[in-house]
Amino acid sequence: xxxxxxxxxxxVGAVLGCVLGVADKYLRVEEDNRINDVTEMLPGANCGGxxxxxxxxxxxALVEGDASKVSACVVSNQETREKIAQYLNETPGxxxxxxxxxx
Amino acid sequence: MELVSLxxxxxxxxxxxxxxxxxxxxxxxxxxxxxNALNMGYAVTFVIFLASIITYLLYYHVLTPLGITYLDLIxxxxxxxxxxxxxxxxxxxxxPEIYKSMGVYLPLITTNCAVLGVALDNISxxxxxxxxxxAGLAVPIGFTIVIYVFATIRERLEIANVPxxxxxxxxxxxxxxxxxxxxxxxxxxx
Numbered sequence: 045x046x047x048x049x050x051x052x053x054x055x056v057g058a059v060l061g062c063v064l065g066v067a068d069k070y071l072r073v074e075e076d077n078r079i080n081d082v083t084e085m086l087p088g089a090n091c092g093g094x095x096x097x098x099x100x101x102x103x104x105a106l107v108e109g110d111a112s113k114v115s116a117c118v119v120s121n122q123e124t125r126e127k128i129a130q131y132l133n134e135t136p137g138x139x140x141x142x143x144x145x146x147x
Numbered sequence: 148m149e150l151v152s153l154x155x156x157x158x159x160x161x162x163x164x165x166x167x168x169x170x171x172x173x174x175x176x177x178x179x180x181x182x183n184a185l186n187m188g189y190a191v192t193f194v195i196f197l198a199s200i201i202t203y204l205l206y207y208h209v210l211t212p213l214g215i216t217y218l219d220l221i222x223x224x225x226x227x228x229x230x231x232x233x234x235x236x237x238x239x240x241x242x243p244e245i246y247k248s249m250g251v252y253l254p255l256i257t258t259n260c261a262v263l264g265v266a267l268d269n270i271s272x273x274x275x276x277x278x279x280x281x282a283g284l285a286v287p288i289g290f291t292i293v294i295y296v297f298a299t300i301r302e303r304l305e306i307a308n309v310p311x312x313x314x315x316x317x318x319x320x321x322x323x324x325x326x327x328x329x330x331x332x333x334x335x336x337x
């Protein structure tokens with residue numbers, strides 16, 4: 045009884061997982077990995093003080109050029125800001141362009 | 148004919164939002180713009196329709212023969228979560244605009260009680276597969292109509308002269324209540 049319950053759920057889960065795995069292969073979106081990197085460099089307070097929804101929102105805005113000043117993030121210190129600005133000005137995106145930001 | 152009355156009954160008379168009070172979260176969350184409301188309606192329709200078929204087949208062809216029908220809740224949630232994940236991937240790929248405008252409410256379809264409600268109601272009402280499919284279409288269409296109408300009313304409310312303390316969500320809740328009263332007027336029709 046219990047064994048069949050475990051097995052049934054396992055099989056259902058595995059089948060759904062496989063379907064999602066296949067779907068992921070066809071529907072994968074190439075994401076700009078600079079967004080991820082900048083998100084990790086930001087303080088991660090998710091305070092919204094910059095006017096964007098969370099740190100990942102601010103990172104997206106920086107990379108896509110909607111925001112140009114890292115200091116909009118009030119939680120970050122000078123060191124972090126310089127690091128992010130340097131990173132973004134030096135690292136080109138998938139289209140070969142760098143994001144122009146200032147500290 | 149029975150299927151038609153089932154459809155009408157589930158779409159309007161026993162409307163999922165206004166007479167069963169499922170799915171209040173997206174009703175309030177995604178009804179700021181009529182366009183977003185419609186997109187939400189489409190996504191929910193897709194999820195509910197597929198979920199009602201898959202959960203029905205799983206319940207009667209996997210869970211019942213094995214005698215483990217007590218696992219229905221967790222199995223259904225598993226199916227619904229996977230479907231929502233799929234919709235999310237699909238939207239992210241095909242229309243990032245819609246993906247962005249729906250925000251957190253897209254993954255939240257997983258916990259939209261209308262989806263689980265339809266899946267469980269199909270079983271407890273003893274529907275056949277065809278009836279379950281009709282229910283899987285009728286309920287989300289009812290949801291879409293209500294959320295769209297509600298969104299247009301809210302758009303009008305933005306410029307209405309609402310007393311200070313009722314601005315925003317309070318007046319929206321009152322509006323939803325009045326809409327529920329209107330739906331209650333045709334209760335028992337089908």
